[in-house]
Structure formats: structure tokens, C-alpha cells
Amino acid sequence: MTARAIAAAVSSLEAAFGERLSRHEAVREQHSHTVAGHAGQWPDAVLFARSTDEVAEAVRTCARHRCPIVPFGIGSSLEGQVNAPLGGVSIDLTQMDRVLAINAMDMDVRVQPGVTRRQLNEELRATGLFFPIDPGADASLGGMAATRASGTNAVRYGTMKDAVLAVEAVMADGRVIRTGGRARKSAAGYDLTRLLVGSEGTLGIITELTIRLHGIPEAVAGGICSFRSIGDACRAATDCLLHGIPVARIELLDDVQVRACNAYSDCSLPEQPLLLLEFHGSEASVDEQSGQFEAIAHQHGAENFAASSDPDERTRLWKVRHDAYWAARALMPSADVTITDVCVPISRLAECVEATQADIAESGITAPIVGHVGDGNFHCIALAPKHDAVLAETILEFSRRLSQRAIDMGGTCTGEHGIGQGKCDYLLAEAGDAVLTMQAIKRALDPDNILNPGKIFSPSQGGAYDGSDSSSAMTALTS
Amino acid sequence: MTARAIAAAVSSLEAAFGERLSRHEAVREQHSHTVAGHAGQWPDAVLFARSTDEVAEAVRTCARHRCPIVPFGIGSSLEGQVNAPLGGVSIDLTQMDRVLAINAMDMDVRVQPGVTRRQLNEELRATGLFFPIDPGADASLGGMAATRASGTNAVRYGTMKDAVLAVEAVMADGRVIRTGGRARKSAAGYDLTRLLVGSEGTLGIITELTIRLHGIPEAVAGGICSFRSIGDACRAATDCLLHGIPVARIELLDDVQVRACNAYSDCSLPEQPLLLLEFHGSEASVDEQSGQFEAIAHQHGAENFAASSDPDERTRLWKVRHDAYWAARALMPSADVTITDVCVPISRLAECVEATQADIAESGITAPIVGHVGDGNFHCIALAPKHDAVLAETILEFSRRLSQRAIDMGGTCTGEHGIGQGKCDYLLAEAGDAVLTMQAIKRALDPDNILNPGKIFSPSQGGAYDGSDSSSAMTALTS
Numbered sequence: 001m002t003a004r005a006i007a008a009a010v011s012s013l014e015a016a017f018g019e020r021l022s023r024h025e026a027v028r029e030q031h032s033h034t035v036a037g038h039a040g041q042w043p044d045a046v047l048f049a050r051s052t053d054e055v056a057e058a059v060r061t062c063a064r065h066r067c068p069i070v071p072f073g074i075g076s077s078l079e080g081q082v083n084a085p086l087g088g089v090s091i092d093l094t095q096m097d098r099v100l101a102i103n104a105m106d107m108d109v110r111v112q113p114g115v116t117r118r119q120l121n122e123e124l125r126a127t128g129l130f131f132p133i134d135p136g137a138d139a140s141l142g143g144m145a146a147t148r149a150s151g152t153n154a155v156r157y158g159t160m161k162d163a164v165l166a167v168e169a170v171m172a173d174g175r176v177i178r179t180g181g182r183a184r185k186s187a188a189g190y191d192l193t194r195l196l197v198g199s200e201g202t203l204g205i206i207t208e209l210t211i212r213l214h215g216i217p218e219a220v221a222g223g224i225c226s227f228r229s230i231g232d233a234c235r236a237a238t239d240c241l242l243h244g245i246p247v248a249r250i251e252l253l254d255d256v257q258v259r260a261c262n263a264y265s266d267c268s269l270p271e272q273p274l275l276l277l278e279f280h281g282s283e284a285s286v287d288e289q290s291g292q293f294e295a296i297a298h299q300h301g302a303e304n305f306a307a308s309s310d311p312d313e314r315t316r317l318w319k320v321r322h323d324a325y326w327a328a329r330a331l332m333p334s335a336d337v338t339i340t341d342v343c344v345p346i347s348r349l350a351e352c353v354e355a356t357q358a359d360i361a362e363s364g365i366t367a368p369i370v371g372h373v374g375d376g377n378f379h380c381i382a383l384a385p386k387h388d389a390v391l392a393e394t395i396l397e398f399s400r401r402l403s404q405r406a407i408d409m410g411g412t413c414t415g416e417h418g419i420g421q422g423k424c425d426y427l428l429a430e431a432g433d434a435v436l437t438m439q440a441i442k443r444a445l446d447p448d449n450i451l452n453p454g455k456i457f458s459p460s461q462g463g464a465y466d467g468s469d470s471s472s473a474m475t476a477l478t479s
Numbered sequence: 480m481t482a483r484a485i486a487a488a489v490s491s492l493e494a495a496f497g498e499r500l501s502r503h504e505a506v507r508e509q510h511s512h513t514v515a516g517h518a519g520q521w522p523d524a525v526l527f528a529r530s531t532d533e534v535a536e537a538v539r540t541c542a543r544h545r546c547p548i549v550p551f552g553i554g555s556s557l558e559g560q561v562n563a564p565l566g567g568v569s570i571d572l573t574q575m576d577r578v579l580a581i582n583a584m585d586m587d588v589r590v591q592p593g594v595t596r597r598q599l600n601e602e603l604r605a606t607g608l609f610f611p612i613d614p615g616a617d618a619s620l621g622g623m624a625a626t627r628a629s630g631t632n633a634v635r636y637g638t639m640k641d642a643v644l645a646v647e648a649v650m651a652d653g654r655v656i657r658t659g660g661r662a663r664k665s666a667a668g669y670d671l672t673r674l675l676v677g678s679e680g681t682l683g684i685i686t687e688l689t690i691r692l693h694g695i696p697e698a699v700a701g702g703i704c705s706f707r708s709i710g711d712a713c714r715a716a717t718d719c720l721l722h723g724i725p726v727a728r729i730e731l732l733d734d735v736q737v738r739a740c741n742a743y744s745d746c747s748l749p750e751q752p753l754l755l756l757e758f759h760g761s762e763a764s765v766d767e768q769s770g771q772f773e774a775i776a777h778q779h780g781a782e783n784f785a786a787s788s789d790p791d792e793r794t795r796l797w798k799v800r801h802d803a804y805w806a807a808r809a810l811m812p813s814a815d816v817t818i819t820d821v822c823v824p825i826s827r828l829a830e831c832v833e834a835t836q837a838d839i840a841e842s843g844i845t846a847p848i849v850g851h852v853g854d855g856n857f858h859c860i861a862l863a864p865k866h867d868a869v870l871a872e873t874i875l876e877f878s879r880r881l882s883q884r885a886i887d888m889g890g891t892c893t894g895e896h897g898i899g900q901g902k903c904d905y906l907l908a909e910a911g912d913a914v915l916t917m918q919a920i921k922r923a924l925d926p927d928n929i930l931n932p933g934k935i936f937s938p939s940q941g942g943a944y945d946g947s948d949s950s951s952a953m954t955a956l957t958s
Contacts, residue, residue, distance in 0.1 A: 105721065105826035148666040159664050161673075162641070177913040183822040184854045185638050186891040187627040187677055189898055189906050189935055190917045194640075194673035198666055215723040242584065244694040284763060343662040347584035375663045412665040419668055427668050434656040437924065438669045444923030445916065456668055 006087050009067035010045045013058060013089065020048045031072050031082060031090040037338050038080035038421055043070055043090035050095050052168060052176060052207040058091060059205065060174030066448045071201040073143025074116065076135070078339055079420025081147060081200050085454040091205065093142055099123045100208070107213045108165060108182060113142020113206050120211075129213040132157040132248075135416070136325055142206045147418040148198030152321070155241075155374030156248040156280065159416065163212050164197050169204035172446035182210060195441070200418050201452040203445050217280035220248075221290050222314040225297045225305040226272040230254055230357055230369070233273040234350035236293075236300040237373040240277075241346060243296065245289050249278035250374040251321055254357065257328060257368035257381075264327030265320045270304065275373075276321055278314070321370075328368045328381040335383040338395050342406035343377040343415030352409055353378060356402055363398050365391065377415035404429065424458035485566050488546035489524045492537060492568065499527045510551050510561060510569040516817050517559035517900055522549055522569035529574050531647060531655060531686040538684065539653030541568060545927045550680040552622025553595065555614070557818055558899025560626060560679050564933040570684065572621055578602045579687070586692045587644060587661060592621025592685050599690075608692040611636035611727075614895070615804055621685045626897040627677030631800070634720075634853030635727040635759065638895065642691050643676050648683035651925035661689060674920070679897055680931040682924050696759035699727075700769050701793040704776045704784040705751040709733050709836055709848070712752040713829035715772075715779040716852040719756075720825060722775065724768050728757035729853040730800055733836065736807060736847035736860075743806030744799045749783065754852075755800055757793070800849075807847045807860040814862040817874050821885035822856040822894030831888055832857060835881055842877050844870065856894035883908065903937035 014021045022028075023045045032040035049055045062069050068088025075082050084090060097114035104127050111120065118138045120131050134151035135144060143149075145167065150159035157163075166180030179192035196204055227233040230252070237250050253261065253274045262269055275297075279289040286309070294305045308314060320327075329337060344352045353369065360367045360380065371378025382398065384391040403413040403426045413426035428435055439457055442449070493500045501507075502524045511519035528534045541548050547567025554561050563569060575591035578599065582588065583606050590599065597617045599610050613630035614623060622628075624646065629638035636642075645659030658671035675683055706712040709731070716729050732740065732753045741748055754776075758768040765788070773784045787793060799806075808816060823831045832848065839846045839859065850857025861877065863870040882892040882905045892905035907914055918936055921928070 103824070103826060105717070106824040107721075108824075148670075150664055150666075154664060161664075161670065171916065175912055175915070177916055178911065179913050181891050181909070182824040182889040183856075183885075183891045183894065184825065185629055185633060185640075185822055185856060185894050187629075187820075187893045187895050187897045188891045188902070188909055189677070189914065190682075190920060191627075191640065191670075191673045191677055192913055192916055194670045195920075198668070198670055203669075218723075238584070242586075244696075282767065284767070288761065288763070341666075343664055345582070345585040345587075345661040346663065347582060377662075377664060406662075410661040412660050412662045412667045414666045415662065415664050416666050418666045423667070430660070430667055432657065433654055434658050434671055435668065436654070437650065437656055437671055440923045441669060441674075441920055444919045 003087070005065045006044050006067045009062050009065035010089065012061050012065070013045065013047055016057065016061070017047060022046045031075065031092065032084055033075055034077065034080055034082065037078065038083060041083040041085045043084035044087045046090045046092055048092045048095050052170065055091060055170045055205055055207050056174045056176050058089070059170050059172065062089060062450055063173055063448065066450055068450055068453050070452050071142070071146065071205045073113065073140030074137065076137030076139050077143065077147055077420060078417045079422040081418060081420040081455055083421060085421070094140065096207065102127060103182070104129060106182060107215070108210055109213055110208065110210045111141055112208060113140060115141050117141065117144065124213065128216055130216050131211065131213055133160060133163055136322060141209055141211065145197050145206055145209055146199065146201050148416070150372070150375070150416040152249045152251055152372055154372060155250060156246060157214060161194060161197055164193055164209055165212055166210040167193055167196055167206050168208035169196055169206050171204045172448070172451050180210070198418070200420065200455050202442060202456055203451065205451070219281060219283045219286045219309065220314070221279045221286040221307055221309045222317060223277035223279065223290055223293060223305060223307045224317065225275050225302045226270045227275070227300060227302050228272065230273040231350045231354045232300040232302070233275050234353050234373060236297050236302065237275060238346045238349055239296045240293055241374060243292060245292050246281070247277060247289065247293070247374060248280040249276070251276045252369070252371040252373040252378065253324065254369040256366070257324055257370050260327040260331050260368055261320050261324060264330045265323055267320060276317060324370045325381060328383070331366060331368070332383040332385065334386060336386055336392065338382040338399060339417070340380045340382070340399050340402050341377070341414045341417040342402055342411055343375060344406050344409045344411030346376045348409040348411065349373060349376045352405060352411070355405060356380065359398060359401060363394055365395055365398060375415060376411065419456045421454060424456065427456065482566070484544045485523050485546045488541050488544035489568065491540050491544070492524065492526055495536065495540070496526060501525045510554065510571065511563055512554050513556065513559055513561065516557065517562060520562040520564045522563035523566045525569045525571055527571045527574050531649065534570060534649045534684055534686050535653045535655050537568070537570060538649050538651070541929055542652055542927065545929060547929055547932050548684070549931050550625065550684045552592065552619030553616065555616035555618050556622065556626055556899060557896045558901040560897060560899040560934055562900060564900070573619065575686065581606060582661070583608060585661060586694070587689055588692055589687065589689045590620055591687060592619060594620050596620065596623065603692065607695055609695050610690065610692055612639060612642055615801060620688055620690065624676050624685055624688055625678065625680050627895070629851070629854070629895040631728045631730055631851055633851060634729060635725060636693060639676055640673060643672055643688055644691055645689040646672055646675055646685050647687035648675055648685050650683045651927070651930050659689070677897070679899065679934050681921060681935055682930065684930070698760060698762045698765045698788065699793070700758045700765040700786055700788045701796060702756035702758065702769055702772060702784060702786050703796065704754050704781045705749045706754070706779060706781050707751065709752040710829045710833050711779040711781070712754050713832050713852060715776050715781065716754060717825045717828055718775045719772055720853060722771060724771050725760070726756060726768065726772070726853060727759040728755065730755045731848070731850040731852040731857065732803065733848040735845070736803055736849050739806040739810050739847055740799050740803060743809045744802055746799060755796060803849045804860060807862070810845060810847070811862040811864065813865060815865055815871065817861040817878060818896070819859045819861070819878050819881050820856070820893045820896040821881055821890055822854060823885050823888045823890030825855045827888040827890065828852060828855045831884060831890070834884060835859065838877060838880060842873055844874055844877060854894060855890065898935045900933060903935065906935065
């Protein structure tokens with residue numbers, strides 16, 4: 001992976017693709033732009049691909065020169081997934097943005113990877129179907145699959161792991177494969193679909209997806225409820241699941257986050273820990289669910305549960321929730337932002353959130369908490385003034401403690417943001433020797449490590465792609 | 480993999496494990512016994528393992544000698560998965576049969592691989608939780624994970640792909656890894672759990688599983704309904720899903736199968752295509768679901784829909800369904816049995832079942848049809864008198880046409896039985912070049928091909944494990 005090899009690959013791509021290969025600084029900068037945390041590392045060039053054949057041709061060219069390739073959706077990943085630490089070519093898939101086939105009877109849809117989640121739901125409008133997975137950004141479906149994204153509806157509808165039925169992918173040698181199929185289940189060979197979902201572009205570039213949809217529920221009701229303590233809010237959420245209430249959304253905001261939302265979105269929510277809920281089903285069922293939850297909330301000391309089936313009010317509330325990240329940022333304009341993303345078994349949720357809140361207080365940092373608590377998943381949005389190295393180090397230590405706390409509780413260092421560049425060490429702490437198996441798969445499918453190098457596995461983890469064998473990774477792991 | 484190397488491995492294991500390593504003919508025969516179709520191919524010896532450490536030790540010994548290993552649960556797989564075509568050692572996991580931890584609050588359980596599905600539900604009895612996945616046999620959970628099993632409840636509760644949260648597995652070099660975790664979701668690295676589930680013992684031996692459970696529903700109602708034609712029955716099933724009825728079970732029996740069940744189970748069901756249903760939910764919800772389905776059934780010409788919430792009657796009916804395989808066998812005692820297992824998108828279900836029934840008639844074979852039609856999955860239980868080579872060939876040709884029909888409709892050659900020895904060629908037809916990717920993973924994780932060799936990939940598929948590279952597999956694929 002020398003600069004010369006990359007230059008040769010870029011020249012070759014330029015000859016083939018003309019103006020759709022860009023070396024402009026602004027374009028390169030934009031393609032390493034991340035929403036939070038990681039400093040941008042520019043690719044040498046950006047290719048705007050228009051078809052699977054073009055992606056395959058570009059990969060073959062890069063493979064010949066051993067030039068790194070970084071697949072790019074809309075660049076909303078949070079752990080540096082679109083950065084180009086070794087340079088190379090960013091392949092922008094946003095022009096592959098067509099919905100190819102809606103199969104209403106099978107409740108599935110075939111799309112190109114650049115289709116975004118909102119675009120898909122727009123195109124589904126007339127069908128009575130919807131796609132429930134909603135990360136904060138209006139992300140591309142290819143990127144969402146690559147990072148195993150989820151969002152607020154996962155407690156009921158699952159994550160991209162559950163939504164993706166099949167993919168077409170360009171592998172490291174330029175070969176195009178199709179995994180999975182449109183049947184609702186299969187026992188035919190290795191589950192390559194689930195292997196590619198969450199592989200963050202390190203095993204193949206997803207160029208087409210078949211996605212499972214859901215029927216728009218007959219009735220939707222919203223609920224909102226404040227609690228005296230964050231532990232009470234978490235315990236109410238956990239009880240909701242234990243009672244088998246098929247809640248569609250159950251989101252936690254801590255008091256700091258509520259204050260931030262009040263200021264940013266001009267509302268006047270009680271500045272206490274808050275749960276926002278949504279119930280899907282028949283008219284009778286959503287009433288039943290809402291009533292059951294209200295009883296649980298009362299048991300945990302909440303007094304102001306309010307239900308609403310008014311669509312405008314619901315939309316407004318969920319806009320407040322979706323803007324929570326920007327509201328948190330507005331607490332400290334132009335701050336550096338670190339977003340954590342742990343997920344624990346729900347039996348440990350209250351304990352983990354309470355310990356984390358105490359840690360935030362002791363650390364003296366500003367870090368509002370928001371969570372998809374039905375999954376046991378929550379984020380701290382930690383803010384530090386730029387160039388405050390001491391506070392940055394404090395936040396780093398806090399993040400480390402939080403990841404270790406989640407892992408110690410049987411949880412994970414990332415519920416939905418992925419490993420990227422930011423969590424390679426935590427992956428090692430969490431998965432242990434299984435990382436060696438992951439690396440063996442990576443080496444088998446991408447022996448020259450051209451697909452999104454430096455993601456999931458850090459270069460320090462045994463330098464597994466420079467010709468050394470797994471024993472060196474083992475040394476790194478145990479040393 | 481010479482006989483001498485295997486003998487050396489067996490001697491070494493005998494020295495370490497004493498009487499728990501058996502060379503008895505009856506034991507070896509029993510460990511290659513399959514319920515249907517495939518002729519037994521005996522292992523050279525059977526090891527009864529009692530712990531992960533013992534499995535790891537045995538694998539290390541076999542790896543040293545390059546001796547094949549066949550993991551064994553209860554031997555109820557249907558595609559020759561426990562056969563030992565190259566000899567070697569069968570590792571019997573039935574003595575690893577402890578439920579290690581029930582986490583009621585997280586609705587999960589940690590078990591050893593030899594625990595069977597009925598044993599698990601017995602042990603869960605006091606918790607209000609249950610494990611829904613029910614293949615025909617009382618299979619072991621390790622075997623069910625390895626073959627990505629499902630059963631009658633999959634339409635509502637998913638398959639082993641969805642149920643398994645985490646595994647511990649012994650890899651081909653004897654290393655023990657842990658994949659996944661107890662959090663409800665994770666974005667941490669490659670999804671090795673889903674890679675091992677369905678890998679049929681070819682990538683690792685599952686020595687522990689963490690499994691997701693479900694709350695026992697407040698109310699359960701059964702339903703039964705005859706139809707004039709099998710197409711009508713399929714269309715009613717499909718409509719049930721399209722209307723979003725969260726049916727827990729929806730099973731099809733064709734008229735031939737109903738006659739077989741009447742004779743075998745001494746009942747008097749109308750000898751027409753039949754749907755058996757089950758609804759789970761609150762009292763109000765199961766009534767609503769049952770009523771909605773009845774209306775749909777009427778639209779498709781059914782007149783005798785009967786609902787029942789009597790547990791004894793339900794149990795009796797589902798026993799009839801679970802005995803369908805034995806009832807079909809009783810149609811032709813001591814026949815050779817071929818069980819097909821296709822799964823198609825539900826939009827193509829009626830068409831596929833009708834075409835298959837016509838094919839059965841034209842072929843002049845006896846092959847009752849049963850199906851988990853909510854998944855688009857159905858089986859034909861084809862019977863031929865022993866030593867009738869002509870009829871056996873006719874059934875083989877019928878099976879080939881059926882698999883191709885399912886694949887042509889966007890479906891799969893196996894919904895739940897796996898590839899094993901029986902469907903390697905169909906996998907190639909279905910997955911194309913993706914098989915090369917599967918083989919590359921197999922080579923990376925088991926370079927000497929000691930884990931369940933001859934399963935999923937047939938030796939003729941490029942001889943991918945004898946040192947040749949993937950290009951020969953490509954040749955096999957395209958020739």
C-alpha cells in the first residue's frame with residue numbers, strides 16, 4: 001500500500017470513470033467527515049459509482065494495485081467508519097439510489113445501497129408497508145446494513161440483522177456474490193448475509209439489499225412519563241418488557257438531556273428523567289398496552305403518564321427525541337463530542353445507567369444520557385471544549401470505564417454504532433479469542449486488506465494483515 | 480486422512496478417555512443412523528464428552544492426526560449430517576445436558592449442547608417462559624443450532640438464527656471461543672454467532688448456547704379448517720399473514736397426509752387439505768385473531784373452521800401433526816423415505832405447492848405434503864419400496880425438479896433441514912459464487928478439513944480442501 005500504488009490505481013480509475021473520479025479537496029474532506037469524535041483522514045480520491053458493475057470494476061482495479069477502498073453511504077457513521085487512514089479511494093454509493101422492486105405480498109423490497117431510510121418510506125407510502133429502522137441520521141440502507149444499525153423501533157422490529165434478507169456484494173477480488181434469498185427462512189449453507197451485515201465494509205461492498213418490511217399498524221399511540229430518578233425510569237422500562245407488552249418504542253432521556261431538549265426544541269418538559277413510548281397494534285390493543293404501561297409507571301412512582309393518539313403531537317415529540325443529539329451539542333457549542341454506545345442485558349440496565357450517571361457526576365463532565373432502553377442500549381453524549389486536553393482525557397477514561405462496565409455486566413461496548421476506528425480495543429476486551437476468528441475470516445476474504453483497512457481491527461492488533469499469522473494476534477491479545 | 484492417522488488418533492483418545500471412547504459396532508452404527516434417506520457411514524469410534532475442556536482436548540488430538548470429527552447430538556438430522564463418510568471420531572455431546580443458568584428477567588437461558596428442547600421446556604416450567612422452536616424430533620439444542628432448525632412456531636417466534644444469542648465453540652485447532660453476548664443487540668464485530676448457527680459442525684463444535692426465551696402467552700387458541708383445494712388452503716394462509724394476524728402456528732396437511740394421520744392416529748378428520756392453527760396473546764387478542772382468520776377462510780371457500788381453547792383437544796391435534804412423519808411412513812411400511820424441504824416467498828406458495836402436487840401425480844409417486852406454510856416452507860414425504868431402483872430414481876428426479884422450482888421462485892432448497900450430504904448440488908444451484916466465499920471461510924477456519932468433512936460442500940465441488948485453490952471450485956461451479 002504505497003503512495004505510488006495508490007496513485008497508479010487512481011490514475012487507472014480516472015481513465016475509466018472520467019469526471020466521476022474526483023480528487024477535489026472539498027470532496028475528499030467531505031468523504032472523511034464524521035459526525036462525532038474522529039478526526040478526518042482523507043481518501044486520495046472519491047469515485048461516484050452508478051452500478052454494481054462499476055463498483056466491481058473499481059474494486060478489481062484497486063485490487064490489482066492493492067489500493068485501499070472505503071465504501072461511503074452518507075457519512076453519518078459515528079466511529080470513523082468512512083475515514084481513510086491509509087488513503088486510497090472512497091467509493092461513494094449515493095448515486096445508486098433506486099428502489100428496484102417492492103414485493104407487497106411478501107412484504108419485502110429490493111433496493112440499491114444509496115437509498116436512504118426516509119426515501120424508502122416515502123416510496124412505500126402507497127403500499128401500507130413501512131421500514132421501521134431509524135438511526136438518528138437519514139442514513140443510506142447500505143451503510144445501515146454495513147454497521148448493523150438499529151434505532152428507536154428495534155425493541156419491537158429488530159435491527160438490520162433482522163431486516164436484511166439478502167444482499168449482493170462485491171468482494172475484495174471484484175467478484176459479485178448474492179447471499180440469502182426472499183424466502184422467510186433458509187438452512188442453506190453459511191449465513192453470509194448476517195456475516196456481511198455489521199462487517200463495516202471490511203469484507204465486501206454491499207451493492208444491493210433485499211429488506212423485510214412491516215405492515216403499518218392499524219393504530220399507533222404515544223405515551224410520555226416523567227420519573228423521580230433514572231433508576232425508576234429504567235425499572236419501569238424493564239418491567240414493561242417483562243410483562244410482555246409489545247412496545248414499539250421506549251426511549252429514555254435523563255434530566256440533563258431533557259433540559260437540553262427544552263432549550264433546543266422550545267418545549268417545556270418536566271426536567272426529570274423521561275420515558276417516551278409508542279404502542280402499535282389494533283385500536284383495542286394499543287389502549288390495552290398503554291393502560292398496562294401506565295399501571296407499571298405508577299408502581300415506579302410516576303404520576304404524569306400521558307397518552308396521545310394525535311399524530312401531530314406524536315410527530316412533534318419524536319422530533320424532539322430525534323433532535324436529542326443536536327440539542328445536546330447545543331449545550332456547548334463547537335465542543336468536541338464523544339458518543340458512547342453500550343448495551344447491557346435488561347436485568348442490569350438500571351444498575352448500569354445509575355452507575356454511569358454517578359460516574360459522570362464524579363468525573364465532572366457534561367454528558368447527557370439518551371437510551372433505547374427496551375434494548376438495554378444507551379448513549380452518553382460527552383462534551384468537551386475544543387483543545388481542552390485534560391477534559392478530553394477525562395472523557396476517554398470515562399468511556400473506557402463505561403465500556404468495561406457494560407462488558408462486565410454481560411453486555412457490549414456497542415449496541416448500534418459499530419467498532420470502526422474507535423472501539424478496536426474494546427472489541428478485544430469483549431470478544432477475546434473470537435477476534436482471532438474474525439481476523440482469520442478477514443484474511444481469507446480480503447488477503448491484501450484493501451477493504452476499509454483500519455476498521456474493526458486496529459493495526460496494533462497483531463498487524464494481522466501484513467503477512468503475519470494469527471499467533472502474533474494472539475500475542476497482542478494476551479500481552 | 481489415512482486409516483493409519485485415524486487409528487493413531489483413536490488410540491490416543493482411548494488412552495485419554497478410557498471407556499468413554501467406544502469402538503463397539505452397535506455404537507458406531509447408531510451414531511451414523513439417520514431418520515431418513517441417507518445410508519449410514521460409520522465413524523471409527525465414538526467419544527462421549529462431558530465438558531468443553533474434553534471436547535477441546537479431543538479436537539486437539541484429532542487435529543494433530545488430521546482425523547475427521549463428526550459432532551453428534553441425538554442423530555435426528557435428515558440430510559446425513561452425522562454420517563462419517565471419511566471415518567474418524569463422532570463426538571457425542573448428549574452427556575453435556577445441563578441447563579446452566581436461567582435468567583428469567585432477561586428471558587434467556589444458558590445451556591449445554593446436549594439439552595433437548597423438551598427437557599428445556601420441562602426445566603422452564605416454573606418460570607412462565609418457554610422455548611418455542613420445535614422440529615419434529617426432541618432434538619438437542621446444539622444440533623438444532625448447528626442445523627439452523629425451526630418448526631411449527633417459526634412464523635411467529637423465528638428460527639434458531641433468531642433464538643441463539645451467543646455460543647461457546649471449540650474451533651478446528653482446539654481453541655475455545657465465545658461469540659455474541661446476552662445484550663439484546665450488538666454491533667461489535669463480525670456476527671460469528673450467526674455464522675456458526677447453520678454451519679452443521681463444519682466450522683466449530685458448539686459446546687454451550689445462550690438462548691432467547693419467550694413469555695408463555697396469557698391465552699392460546701387452536702383452530703382447524705378444511706379446504707376444497709390445496710391452493711385455497713395456501714391462499715388462506717398467505718392472506719392470514721398479509722392481514723398482519725400474528726399467528727403462532729399455521730400448518731398445512733394435504734389430503735393424502737390427512738388420510739395417513741386418520742389411519743395412524745385413529746382420528747376422523749375430513750380427508751381434504753387441512754390447516755391447523757394456533758393463536759397466542761391476551762384472551763381478547765386470540766379471539767380477535769381467530770375471528771379474523773375465520774373470515775379469511777370463508778373467503779377461500781372453507782366452511783368448517785372450528786376454534787378451540789381446550790388444552791387437551793389442542794394437545795391431541797398437535798400430536799397428530801407432530802406424528803405426521805410417522806403416519807406418512809405407515810402408508811408404506813419399511814419403505815425408503817425421501818423428505819424434501821423447500822421454502823419459497825409466500826407470494827409463490829400456492830403456485831409452488833400446486834405445481835408440486837401435480838408433479839407428484841404425474842410422477843406416480845406417494846408423497847404426502849406437510850408444511851409450515853406461514854413461512855412458505857413445505858415438505859413432501861416421498862415413499863418407495865426398498866430396492867425399487869426405478870421408483871427411487873423417479874423420486875430423485877422429482878426432488879431435483881422441486882428444488883429447482885423453489886429456487887426459480889426466489890426460494891431455497893432447504894428451509895430447515897440443512898444441506899448435509901444430500902443437497903450440496905442444490906446449494907451450488909441456489910447460491911452460485913457465494914459458495915466460493917463459504918468455502919474460503921471453511922478453509923480459513925478449518926484448513927485441514929477435519930470438522931464434519933463432506934457436509935455442505937461435496938468432495939466433487941472443486942476438492943476445495945485438498946490444497947487446491949478456489950479457481951477449481953469455480954471450474955466445478957461453471958462446468
